[in-house]
Amino acid sequence: MVSAGSALVVDPEGHVLFAKNAEDERAPASLVKLMTLYLAYEDLDRGKVDIEEPVQVSHYAALTPKYRMGLRAGAWVPLRVLLEGVAIASANDAATALAERLSGDEAAFVERMNAKARDLALTATRFANAHGLPDPSQRSSARDLAVLTMRLLHDYPDSRILLGGQTFVFNGRVHVRHIPLFNDPLGVQALKTGFTREAGYNLAVSVWRGQQQFVMIVLGSRTRALSFLDGKKLLHHAFVETGLEQAPEERARPPRKPVRMRRAAPSP
Helix, strand or coil: CCCCCEEEEECCCCCEEEEECCCCCECCHHHHHHHHHHHHHHHHHCCCCCCCCEEECCHHHHCCCCCCCCCCCCCEEEHHHHHHHHHCCCCHHHHHHHHHHHHCCHHHHHHHHHHHHHHCCCCCCECCCCCCCCCCCCEECHHHHHHHHHHHHHHCCHHHHHHCCCEEEECCEEEECCCHHHCCCCCEEEEEEEEECCCEEEEEEEEEECCEEEEEEEEEECCHHHHHHHHHHHHHHHHHHCCCCCCHHHHHCCCCCCCCCCCCCCCC
16 A cells, blocks of 8 residues: 555554554654654643743754754754744754753753653664664654654644644745645644655654544655655545545445336236
């Protein structure tokens, strides 16, 4: 059904609607940021940080490689903006700056990430940084990432709004997420993407249809377009399995004409 190396669709009760290599350990890429967000919301909930407090960007955070939102060393940025940068722009410099604010430095934050992974019983997960850039020791599985996604959205409902954002503006630059799954199929309300050459294209998605919720993980798609195509197929499969949609062959089948019962001929 899907080309991705690993995939899983579950509901919040843990019922598996589709699984492919769901226990395999793979590179999570930027899906690591789901744990970064979890710990940020945990500290917000406990009153350890404030959503609008200014955070000073370190030289180390400003130089975090690959995709960045352009944070400058020494600048002060509201914590809320860092959260948006992590969730919507998937900015690695924002993830590092957030980690440093929450734990003092990234190494201490990674210790917290791994401790929380143990608390959540993410048995195939090991974190090495706050953003998801390649590291041979950083691994997770579709099963673990589904659990993490469900716990993030359940424990901290505000994250659902953040991960549903499609645009983010910082210093005059507009970051836009062009993700077709937000519109087709309908119901996608929270989504995180990830990519490295090692990992391929990854997705973590949560969908609500009526009172029904699904969480979907897609790992290791060969292209961005294929990851979205796999995701669309899997979500439609979940809708059919739970009776929210008809199977395509059932929709295409012409309605049967009513059969009239013939009256028996009168006896001679």
